[in-house]
Amino acid sequence: MSTTNHQKVYYSVLEEIRNYIDHHRLVSGDKLPSERELAETLYASRSSVREALRAMELLGLIQTRHGEGTFLSNYQSYESVELLASFILREKHTRQELATVKLLLEKEATKLAIHFAENGDFMKLKTIMHTANSGENEKHMAFFQYIFDMTNNLLIKKIWLIIVSFTQTLHDLYYEQTFYKDVITALQEKDSPKIEQLFFEQLINR
Amino acid sequence: MSTTNHQKVYYSVLEEIRNYIDHHRLVSGDKLPSERELAETLYASRSSVREALRAMELLGLIQTRHGEGTFLSNYQSYESVELLASFILREKHTRQELATVKLLLEKEATKLAIHFAENGDFMKLKTIMHTANSGENEKHMAFFQYIFDMTNNLLIKKIWLIIVSFTQTLHDLYYEQTFYKDVITALQEKDSPKIEQLFFEQLINR
DNA sequence: ACTGAATAAGTGGTCAGACCACTATGGAGT
DNA sequence: ACTCCATAGTGGTCTGACCACTTATTCAGT
Numbered sequence: 001m002s003t004t005n006h007q008k009v010y011y012s013v014l015e016e017i018r019n020y021i022d023h024h025r026l027v028s029g030d031k032l033p034s035e036r037e038l039a040e041t042l043y044a045s046r047s048s049v050r051e052a053l054r055a056m057e058l059l060g061l062i063q064t065r066h067g068e069g070t071f072l073s074n075y076q077s078y079e080s081v082e083l084l085a086s087f088i089l090r091e092k093h094t095r096q097e098l099a100t101v102k103l104l105l106e107k108e109a110t111k112l113a114i115h116f117a118e119n120g121d122f123m124k125l126k127t128i129m130h131t132a133n134s135g136e137n138e139k140h141m142a143f144f145q146y147i148f149d150m151t152n153n154l155l156i157k158k159i160w161l162i163i164v165s166f167t168q169t170l171h172d173l174y175y176e177q178t179f180y181k182d183v184i185t186a187l188q189e190k191d192s193p194k195i196e197q198l199f200f201e202q203l204i205n206r
Numbered sequence: 207m208s209t210t211n212h213q214k215v216y217y218s219v220l221e222e223i224r225n226y227i228d229h230h231r232l233v234s235g236d237k238l239p240s241e242r243e244l245a246e247t248l249y250a251s252r253s254s255v256r257e258a259l260r261a262m263e264l265l266g267l268i269q270t271r272h273g274e275g276t277f278l279s280n281y282q283s284y285e286s287v288e289l290l291a292s293f294i295l296r297e298k299h300t301r302q303e304l305a306t307v308k309l310l311l312e313k314e315a316t317k318l319a320i321h322f323a324e325n326g327d328f329m330k331l332k333t334i335m336h337t338a339n340s341g342e343n344e345k346h347m348a349f350f351q352y353i354f355d356m357t358n359n360l361l362i363k364k365i366w367l368i369i370v371s372f373t374q375t376l377h378d379l380y381y382e383q384t385f386y387k388d389v390i391t392a393l394q395e396k397d398s399p400k401i402e403q404l405f406f407e408q409l410i411n412r
Numbered sequence: 413a414c415t416g417a418a419t420a421a422g423t424g425g426t427c428a429g430a431c432c433a434c435t436a437t438g439g440a441g442t
Numbered sequence: 443a444c445t446c447c448a449t450a451g452t453g454g455t456c457t458g459a460c461c462a463c464t465t466a467t468t469c470a471g472t
Binding site: 010011014015018047050051052054055056058059061080081083084086087088089090093097098100101104108112153154155156159192193196 | 216217220224227228253256257258260261263264265267286289290292293294300303304306307310314318359360361362364365368398399402
């Protein structure tokens with residue numbers, strides 16, 4: 001019944017580090033105190049401090065450089081998403097589920113890209129699809145990598161990359177040859193329903 | 207443990223643990239080997255094993271009980287999410303990305319659900335939204351949880367759950383009151399473009 | 413034979429200290 | 443002014459110890 005509020009040390013360390021970041025107005029790239037200094041300041045052992053820092057590192061919140069120090073990550077890398085995914089995707093998800101999510105992400109990204117696409121982009125996409133010395137899977141990857149970059153949404157791209165990496169081991173990634181050309185056209189005409197239709201055709205073609 | 211390839215020990219440990227879970231077909235609630243046993247098996251120190259376990263714990267992948275052991279979790283534990291979110295959501299850009307992906311997933315799930323919806327489902331959804339003694343966020347969760355279950359796609363649901371758990375700590379999840387009613391109607395009429403339109407209105411309303 | 417309390421064994425939680433590997437720095441020698 | 447390298451500072455890892463908590467075992471009292 002005793003509600004012992006025994007918080008683990010590494011957890012308090014995490015909170016303290018967050019407070020430190022806030023209080024010192026640290027931004028990406030700034031250096032954190034050394035492990036030994038943190039340990040002394042927070043009255044914790046270096047092991048406990050490291051447990052907290054390693055967790056943060058794995059989540060992509062910080063970046064450690066051997067011999068240099070610990071730094072706030074320069075960009076939001078969504079490392080935690082990858083780690084989570086590697087555990088979630090280990091389960092018995094069917095090929096069907098993976099393929100569906102992959103297609104949905106590609107479709108939505110394309111529709112998002114409508115709002116950002118400029119003239120040069122269409123040319124670039126066409127060039128990608130006409131690169132001679134690359135396989136269909138490589139073209140597909142390059143094509144949508146470009147699309148996802150256009151969306152300015154790193155998170156959705158990250159999720160897609162993970163899904164794709166799992167899909168790739170099962171079967172091919174790519175759609176029909178004419179599909180990509182049609183997508184570029186629809187993108188150019190900012191025709192969202194057309195994109196919806198194009199992907200839907202691929203969905204039922206499987 | 208071998209330090210070849212500059213791979214940090216705690217990271218190898220993490221991969222090994224994932225392999226162990228995979229190989230032994232562990233499911234939620236199952237017990238992992240003790241820290242000492244893992245250290246011995248993986249030729250790593252207990253400190254390194256703990257660094258890996260703490261990171262997994264922070265992500266809600268495992269649950270440790272003092273004196274008992276370490277157990278595989280169903281990663282529904284929202285315990286550390288708030289702390290995690292306080293780190294991850296520091297940048298406005300990140301919040302935007304999360305909100306967009308959340309909306310896209312909900313939209314696509316709803317459209318997928320069209321193909322599975324039966325008469326009883328609409329009634330059930332209406333009931334959820336008319337439950338008196340529950341907040342708007344709870345209604346929203348229950349509503350879409352039901353939608354996602356209809357899609358028979360566990361993967362997309364899990365992705366959504368993770369996204370939502372982070373979003374929730376920051377601001378409200380839900381849309382306008384009339385929105386849900388309109389969605390049910392569109393679902394009933396299998397009107398995919400209407401669903402598209404409804405969500406799009408919410409997107410620009412932010 | 414049964415019950416219950418004391419004990420032991422196993423587990424996570426934490427700490428201190430040691431050593432290694434790597435990086436940046438600054439001073440000695442040119 | 444330049445180069446070189448010893449050195450200090452940093453993260454990376456390991457060992458061993460002790461504490462706190464939970465469960466299993468033992469054993470005394472009935």
